[in-house]
Structure formats: structure tokens, C-alpha cells
Amino acid sequence: MHLVLATEAQKAERDRVTHAAWGSPLTVEQFHQRELRLRARPWCAEGMNTWLLCEDDGRVLVSCETFHNDSWLRGPDGQLAHGDSFSIASVFTEEHLRGHGHATRMMDLVAAELERASPRGHAAVLFSDVGAPLYRRSGYEEVPAWDWNLPAREEPSPRRVDALLGDGDVAAALERMRRPEAPFYLWPSPAQVDWHLERERIYAELLSRPQPEACGAVVGDSTALWAMMARYGELVVLMLDARSGEDAATLLEMASAVAHRAKLAKVVLWEEPGTAELLARVPGATRVAREGSLPMVRPLRPGLPPAAAIPFPRALWV
Ligand SMILES: CC(C)(COP(=O)(O)OP(=O)(O)OC[C@H]1O[C@@H](n2cnc3c(N)ncnc32)[C@H](O)[C@@H]1OP(=O)(O)O)[C@@H](O)C(=O)NCCC(=O)NCCS
Incomplete structure (x- = not known):
């Protein structure tokens, strides 16, 4: 099992699969067009990635997206340090593959990859539509919503x-x-x-x-x-x-x-x-x-405050 970044063709394939969760009332093709348009906007073009957890034979088990955010963390000296945070969205396992820990495994691997690749990394955040327990397993803490x-x-x-x-x-x-x-x-x-x-x-x-x-x-x-x-x-x-x-x-x-x-x-x-x-x-x-969109935070470095102290305006939702 391994984590990879999706190619354009794999992204298009995932659009067709994830339509089941997020496509309505659009047709599969309209949803794909929606995704293409969103991925072409500057915010996505500069800092969005689609991740796949694959079997050794290349079969996709689960996917998600990460988006880049600027964040600021107050240090012990009281100064704000500018860093990088990442919002995670569209975690999706096809129905026949669910319940085998694939989403949990991917969330762990993505966070480890973000930690490794971001020297200024502050936090990974997500907005859960399935409650807190699934993501708590991967080190996320919820914010009252x-x-x-x-x-x-x-x-x-x-x-x-x-x-x-x-x-x-x-x-x-x-x-x-x-x-x-x-x-x-x-x-x-x-x-x-x-x-x-x-x-x-x-x-x-x-x-x-x-x-x-x-x-x-x-x-x-x-x-x-x-x-x-x-x-x-x-x-x-x-x-x-x-x-x-x-x-x-x-x-x-x-x-x-x-x-x-x-x-x-x-x-x-x-x-x-x-x-x-x-x-x-x-x-x-x-x-x-709030129903759904429960903000959750996983530190990518020591020194972050408890999640409940972190403000989440709706503009941060992905
Ligand atoms: C949520 C989802 C990604 C989990 O994928 P998975 O590979 O089966 O995840 P895991 O095997 O690692 O974990 C499964 C756990 O998630 C829980 N879960 C799945 N869907 C859930 C839901 N709608 N509400 C609450 N918990 C849910 C399961 O109950 C299971 O818990 P258990 O192990 O205690 O029985 C998958 O069900 C899915 O794609 N759902 C549709 C899209 C979606 O809602 N994505 C999440 C957006 S925040």
C-alpha cells in the first residue's frame, strides 16, 4: 500500500467516483466540469493536491485533497510566526472498500507527508461531515461548532x-x-x-x-x-x-x-x-x-494551542 499524488487522469476518474457523495443535483459530467473549473482557479492551481492510497497493484483504495493555507502561530516571545497549514477535503472510500481502515491509514500517511515536506508546517485542518471519532484516530481534535x-x-x-x-x-x-x-x-x-x-x-x-x-x-x-x-x-x-x-x-x-x-x-x-x-x-x-462541517485540527509541530482556541471563519471551509 502506498500514497501517491493523482495524475490529471486519476483526478478525473475520482471526480466520477466521488460524485456519489458530493455530486447531487449535478450530473456526473457537470460535477466533473465543476471540479475542473475549481481546480483551475489560482488557489487550487497553486496549492491543491489530490492524494491516493493505492494497493500494490495500483488499485485506488481511498482519496482526499489538500489545500494550502497561510497561518500564524504566536511563539514564546509573543511574536507571530508565518507558516503553512493544510486543509483536507473530500476523503472518499468507495462503498465496497469501506470499513478496512483505508481512510484512517491515508489520513495518517498524508499528515506524515505534510510534516515531512513542510519545514514551516503548523497544522492540518479538516471539516468533518462524519463526526469526530474517525479523524480523532489520526490525531485530529474537534472545535465546538x-x-x-x-x-x-x-x-x-x-x-x-x-x-x-x-x-x-x-x-x-x-x-x-x-x-x-x-x-x-x-x-x-x-x-x-x-x-x-x-x-x-x-x-x-x-x-x-x-x-x-x-x-x-x-x-x-x-x-x-x-x-x-x-x-x-x-x-x-x-x-x-x-x-x-x-x-x-x-x-x-x-x-x-x-x-x-x-x-x-x-x-x-x-x-x-x-x-x-x-x-x-x-x-x-x-x-x-452546526450539523456537519465540524472543524478539526492536527498539529504538524509542537506548540499549537488546544483546538477550541482556534477561530474558524466559514471562508476556511473546503
Ligand atoms: C467516511 C469514509 C471516508 C470512511 O472510509 P473508510 O475507509 O471506511 O474508513 P475507516 O475504515 O478508516 O474507518 C471507518 C470508520 O468510519 C466510520 N464512518 C464512516 N462513515 C461514517 C459516517 N457517515 N458517520 C460516522 N462515522 C462514519 C465508520 O463507522 C467506521 O467506524 P468503526 O471503525 O468504529 O466502525 C467513507 O465512509 C466514505 O467515503 N464516506 C462517504 C464520503 C464521506 O462522507 N467522506 C467524509 C467527509 S468528511
Whole structure:
């Protein structure tokens, strides 16, 4: 058994196999086209790999993808050190091969490979849709996961944003945002946000549905970025830096109006340490335990804080 990087032909083959888990409502061919488009975006072209655990005869047992993230770790001297983290997605074993430890074996080997190949490596992260136990076996620790939901609203909000943001404003919007004060954090690049917006475009086209008129908004010094999850009828807030409860309400009410006009049912925001207090004051916002997408972290070096102390904005999801 050995771990290899997939060739383009093997990636195309895995697209057809993994459609069973993630393809609906797209056809197999549409899903493959989706994957080709996403892999061509700069974020993937620069830092995405598809891994295969193969039998000695070359038969693929299980696959996954890794994406590169920039991360920052506070050292004993209080200084932040810039390093590399990796988000893992699309762990897939075909049904007839399940239950033999293949996924666990691959997760162990991928982490060992990331450790070996990344002198500045900080952490491997993933967003589990199958709970924590499977990935705990490979050294991952989960982060408590809560969402805030806000229904899409038709009636205008009395609050006004200063400006809506378009695709060309993403880099400046990220630049405006305050970085977390956490001892360790991953920070999405404009290219990672673009990957979310490309997903939005793909589903708008393939499902023939309207795209939101903006991907974010600013008010005062506060900023939000969001994207449509067409399959779930949701506008997800990718990043929120709200300097006050009032600003949080203004930005989220704008998001909820944009969601309504794009025929989406609700706005979903991932809670981060410290944001609950602000969000509790947003009229109509409710806190719910997240189903799926459970952030989990495996250190690639000593010195990382416990997982619960690490902030995970939705922009980091893969
Ligand atoms: C999850 C998956 C990758 C596991 O692959 P595998 O090669 O069978 O994994 P392993 O043999 O190493 O581990 C199997 C364990 O995963 C658990 N598991 C599998 N699917 C699960 C699910 N949906 N919910 C909770 N646990 C699950 C099994 O119960 C088993 O636990 P056990 O050994 O205590 O009985 C495979 O079931 C799969 O491809 N599922 C569809 C795609 C998917 O959901 N991927 C995960 C995305 S985060």
C-alpha cells in the first residue's frame, strides 16, 4: 500500500467516483466540469493536491485533497510566526472498500507527508461531515461548532451599509479586517475567497438561478464577505469583522436582504470565539448547533494551542 499524488487522469476518474457523495443535483459530467473549473482557479492551481492510497497493484483504495493555507502561530516571545497549514477535503472510500481502515491509514500517511515536506508546517485542518471519532484516530481534535441563522428578509432594514462589495473588492476587504487575537490562526487569501465565489458562479449557471448582487458589504470600519450555497438555499457569511453590535446587525441585515433578492431562504454565519456576544444582539438571529462541517485540527509541530482556541471563519471551509 502506498500514497501517491493523482495524475490529471486519476483526478478525473475520482471526480466520477466521488460524485456519489458530493455530486447531487449535478450530473456526473457537470460535477466533473465543476471540479475542473475549481481546480483551475489560482488557489487550487497553486496549492491543491489530490492524494491516493493505492494497493500494490495500483488499485485506488481511498482519496482526499489538500489545500494550502497561510497561518500564524504566536511563539514564546509573543511574536507571530508565518507558516503553512493544510486543509483536507473530500476523503472518499468507495462503498465496497469501506470499513478496512483505508481512510484512517491515508489520513495518517498524508499528515506524515505534510510534516515531512513542510519545514514551516503548523497544522492540518479538516471539516468533518462524519463526526469526530474517525479523524480523532489520526490525531485530529474537534472545535465546538455553532452557527447563527438569520432568515432572508423582504422588508427593508432601517440600517444602511456604506457600500456593497463586488468580486474585485475582496482583497481590500480582507486587508481591512482585523486579524484574530488567537495564539494560532489561519487567514484566507483573496484567492481562497475567489474559490468560494467560483463555486457560487458554477452553481448559479448550472442550476439556472440568480446570483447574489454583491459578495459583501462595509459599514464604518466593519466588513463582511459572503457567498451563495445554492444547493442549500443559503447565503453563508465567509468572514465578518464587526466592530460593534450595531455594525454586526447592519451587515447581517444587508446580507439577509441580498439573500432574499437572490431567492435564498437564510443567512448562515459560523460562530467564532468572541462573536457570540455581538450576534446575540442581532434581531432575529438564532444560535444552533452546526450539523456537519465540524472543524478539526492536527498539529504538524509542537506548540499549537488546544483546538477550541482556534477561530474558524466559514471562508476556511473546503
Ligand atoms: C467516511 C469514509 C471516508 C470512511 O472510509 P473508510 O475507509 O471506511 O474508513 P475507516 O475504515 O478508516 O474507518 C471507518 C470508520 O468510519 C466510520 N464512518 C464512516 N462513515 C461514517 C459516517 N457517515 N458517520 C460516522 N462515522 C462514519 C465508520 O463507522 C467506521 O467506524 P468503526 O471503525 O468504529 O466502525 C467513507 O465512509 C466514505 O467515503 N464516506 C462517504 C464520503 C464521506 O462522507 N467522506 C467524509 C467527509 S468528511
